[in-house]
Amino acid sequence: MSEVNLIIRTADQTRKAEVTLDLTNTGADIIQASVDNWALPTDTDYGLVSTSSGKTILPNSSLSDSGIKDGDVLEVQPVLVAG
Amino acid sequence: MKAERYQRHSLIDWFPQEKIKAAKIGIVGCGAVGNEVAKNLALLGVGNLDLYDFDKIEVHNLTRSILFRESDIGKSKSEVAASKVQELDSNVNVNAFHGDFWDLMTLDMVESYDCIICCVDNFEARIRLNQLCLITKTNLINTGIDSKFCQIELFPFQSGNNVACFECNLPNSAYERMQQRYSCGWLKKVSFIEKKIPTTIITSSLTGSLAASKALNLIRGETPSAATRILVNSFTGVSTISLIQQSCECIGCSSFGDSISRISVSPKIKSSFKGITYESDDQISTSEPILISMRCHNCEPEENNIIFKNSSNFDSTVSTCRKCGEDSVDVDINDTFTLSELENKFSDYSFPCKYVHYKLNNQSIIIEME
Numbered sequence: 001m002s003e004v005n006l007i008i009r010t011a012d013q014t015r016k017a018e019v020t021l022d023l024t025n026t027g028a029d030i031i032q033a034s035v036d037n038w039a040l041p042t043d044t045d046y047g048l049v050s051t052s053s054g055k056t057i058l059p060n061s062s063l064s065d066s067g068i069k070d071g072d073v074l075e076v077q078p079v080l081v082a083g
Numbered sequence: 084m085k086a087e088r089y090q091r092h093s094l095i096d097w098f099p100q101e102k103i104k105a106a107k108i109g110i111v112g113c114g115a116v117g118n119e120v121a122k123n124l125a126l127l128g129v130g131n132l133d134l135y136d137f138d139k140i141e142v143h144n145l146t147r148s149i150l151f152r153e154s155d156i157g158k159s160k161s162e163v164a165a166s167k168v169q170e171l172d173s174n175v176n177v178n179a180f181h182g183d184f185w186d187l188m189t190l191d192m193v194e195s196y197d198c199i200i201c202c203v204d205n206f207e208a209r210i211r212l213n214q215l216c217l218i219t220k221t222n223l224i225n226t227g228i229d230s231k232f233c234q235i236e237l238f239p240f241q242s243g244n245n246v247a248c249f250e251c252n253l254p255n256s257a258y259e260r261m262q263q264r265y266s267c268g269w270l271k272k273v274s275f276i277e278k279k280i281p282t283t284i285i286t287s288s289l290t291g292s293l294a295a296s297k298a299l300n301l302i303r304g305e306t307p308s309a310a311t312r313i314l315v316n317s318f319t320g321v322s323t324i325s326l327i328q329q330s331c332e333c334i335g336c337s338s339f340g341d342s343i344s345r346i347s348v349s350p351k352i353k354s355s356f357k358g359i360t361y362e363s364d365d366q367i368s369t370s371e372p373i374l375i376s377m378r379c380h381n382c383e384p385e386e387n388n389i390i391f392k393n394s395s396n397f398d399s400t401v402s403t404c405r406k407c408g409e410d411s412v413d414v415d416i417n418d419t420f421t422l423s424e425l426e427n428k429f430s431d432y433s434f435p436c437k438y439v440h441y442k443l444n445n446q447s448i449i450i451e452m453e
Contacts, residue, residue: 080227
């Protein structure tokens with residue numbers, strides 16, 4: 001199986017999509033697609049978390065290497081810099 | 084008086100007031116979150132607090148800073164915060180460090196803390212603090228906010244080597260954003276204007292509470308084995324807790340060997356490597372990039388002027404030649420050297436950096452400059 005069906009959403013859950021993705025896609029690929037498709041603010045950096053496993057997905061790791069499976073929910077979270 | 088002060092705490096069966104009194108915590112950054120963290124730790128009765136900040140109080144800080152007053156405008160953030168903490172509880176031994184923590188904190192100081200709470204407002208300072216905590220295996224609590232979200236990350240470096248660090252999950256876009264501040268890779272752009280991220284007391288106080296709670300758990304001896312992140316949506320109260328995955332490609336932690344030893348030496352290059360066995364083509368990396376030389380290819384085509392100073396002392400204007408006024412100066416900056424190169428070319432110079440890292444057989448030796 002080279003593809004996986006997922007739900008991707010933003011941390012505030014104002015944006016949500018059911019998508020089919022190739023397992024070779026990386027965390028960074030998904031974040032970039034989310035920023036582009038949902039017009040997320042480009043002055044913020046983002047990380048990816050699997051709410052199904054409760055683990056972060058490394059920017060350069062593929063979905064396959066991150067153990068992502070059908071039905072998982074991935075959340076695009078802001079990386080916060082202010083203090 | 085003292086026992087009465089903590090009477091309500093004493094009614095909580097899990098509350099270790101004596102351990103809290105003995106604890107020592109470093110707070111880096113005394114802005115909105117740093118104020119909240121310092122206030123919370125002081126009220127909990129943490130006995131020893133060190134506050135670091137290089138900045139001064141401005142009027143716009145007053146909407147988010149519980150320890151600052153209108154009369155404090157223009158004063159040092161760390162000094163005012165320390166004095167207000169002392170007013171909150173005179174039993175707290177609180178020290179103010181006005182300046183850049185990178186210059187003020189020795190590795191022994193970092194190691195002396197039960198944990199360090201990072202309340203700064205930029206990626207570079209976070210990366211640097213992460214490095215110091217990694218080297219000394221000091222637990223790090225990182226915080227971040229915007230106007231809606233609160234982020235609290237715990238990196239329990241005391242637990243061992245298999246703990247993710249701050250850089251493991253840092254997106255490439257964050258490095259690209261940091262790079263926008265520099266030209267030629269390393270020289271600060273004089274014209275760069277940093278974008279300010281708006282925040283409110285809502286997110287800073289929530290974050291300060293959770294960060295203090297994490298510190299309290301560490302003091303109680305509850306050190307988790309993995310790094311974790313809490314992200315709270317302050318509008319809805321929804322929070323997500325995630326395990327932060329370690330990256331074997333991380334430029335922050337993967338460069339260190341399985342064990343890290345430290346020595347302090349004079350920064351003079353001649354004497355830095357006395358007593359260490361090494362091969363001449365072994366490499367060392369410096370904690371900060373060093374501007375090695377500059378040469379105008381119009382005015383001094385053959386001559387290389389050795390500078391060997393920390394590149395942070397320079398900005399992008401050095402690429403313009405003072406003689407001919409052209410943008411014609413080649414600048415050589417590096418952070419990796421072979422030991423023979425140092426011995427042959429720079430032995431009369433001193434290391435203009437905090438430390439150098441020498442890796443030998445999967446063991447890291449950190450040579451800290453005295």
